[in-house]
Amino acid sequence: MSISLIFATPRAWCETKQELDINPEVIESSPVLQRWLKEVPNVLADIKHKPSFRTRFRLGYSLIDGNSGVKVGFEDIFIVDKLTASGEYRQTFNQDYENYGADLNYYLLPLGSYVNFSPLVGYRSLQTSDDSTSGVNLGVKLLLVLSRGGGADIAFTRSWVALGTTEEVALTKLSASYAITTNLRFSTEFAQQKISSNRERQVGFFLEWMP
Numbered sequence: 001m002s003i004s005l006i007f008a009t010p011r012a013w014c015e016t017k018q019e020l021d022i023n024p025e026v027i028e029s030s031p032v033l034q035r036w037l038k039e040v041p042n043v044l045a046d047i048k049h050k051p052s053f054r055t056r057f058r059l060g061y062s063l064i065d066g067n068s069g070v071k072v073g074f075e076d077i078f079i080v081d082k083l084t085a086s087g088e089y090r091q092t093f094n095q096d097y098e099n100y101g102a103d104l105n106y107y108l109l110p111l112g113s114y115v116n117f118s119p120l121v122g123y124r125s126l127q128t129s130d131d132s133t134s135g136v137n138l139g140v141k142l143l144l145v146l147s148r149g150g151g152a153d154i155a156f157t158r159s160w161v162a163l164g165t166t167e168e169v170a171l172t173k174l175s176a177s178y179a180i181t182t183n184l185r186f187s188t189e190f191a192q193q194k195i196s197s198n199r200e201r202q203v204g205f206f207l208e209w210m211p
Contacts, residue, residue: 051078051111053143054150056177058187060206067092071204082107087122090202096129097200099193103159105141116143124161126169131195133169135162150185150210152178170194183210 022033055077062071073088087102103122109115118141125134139159146152154176161169170193177187185208193200 049111052114052116052145052148053153054210055084056150056185056208056210058206058208060187060204062090062092062202062204064090064092064097064202065200067094067096069093069097071206075208076105079104082111086120090204098125098127100125101137103137107143112148114145114148116145117141118143120157120159124159124169124171126161126193126195128195128198128200130198131167133162133167133195135165135167137161137171138163139171147179150179152176167195177208179210184208185210 028034053076056075058071058073058075060071062069069090069092071088071090073086073090075086076084077086078084084105084107085102086105087100089100091098101122101124103120105118105120107116107118109117120137120139120141122137123135124137126132137159139157142156144154146154155174157171157173159171161167161171171191172193173189173191175187175189177185179185187204187206187208189202189204189206191202191204193202
């Protein structure tokens with residue numbers, strides 16, 4: 001009962017900034033305080049509907065088994081409700097390695113959750129100096145939000161390209177990102193792809209822009 005009263009508090013119950021005796025400069029510099037002084041937010045609705053993460057566009061440096069390269073991509077472009085799209089293109093400067101593809105993610109928990117899971121399906125093409133594979137990409141993604149609104153998060157993805165065929169490739173990716181401004185983040189990524197008996201390790205450093 002007490003919880004419902006808190007979330008249902010009418011606007012008239014909110015104290016003014018004079019009654020709270022808060023320095024006006026503090027209020028001006030805090031969007032959260034400004035919002036609460038105008039109206040007590042519905043926290044439960046925010047958790048259910050307002051995403052704890054944002055769309056990101058990334059560009060940066062990539063290293064694949066000692067070969068330098070570049071990677072561009074996008075993460076979690078919202079399509080409808082809990083469905084998002086992600087994609088990337090990666091190539092080494094010597095053109096021995098190339099990796100590109102796009103996936104659809106459907107988050108199973110409320111978008112405002114600090115922890116979320118998503119099955120993913122998409123297409124992936126991979127080329128190395130010795131092998132090449134392309135086909136349907138199937139897997140799962142785990143997202144751990146450390147700070148809402150794109151402040152910081154950790155993501156783990158495990159997927160398989162051409163699952164069940166002789167050309168099957170296992171992809172593993174772990175990334176950690178931290179916001180350095182309201183719209184800009186720094187991201188580090190560690191990845192591994194296993195083709196046949198060959199394991200290729202990758203590391204990347206990126207700048208991410210959040211519109």
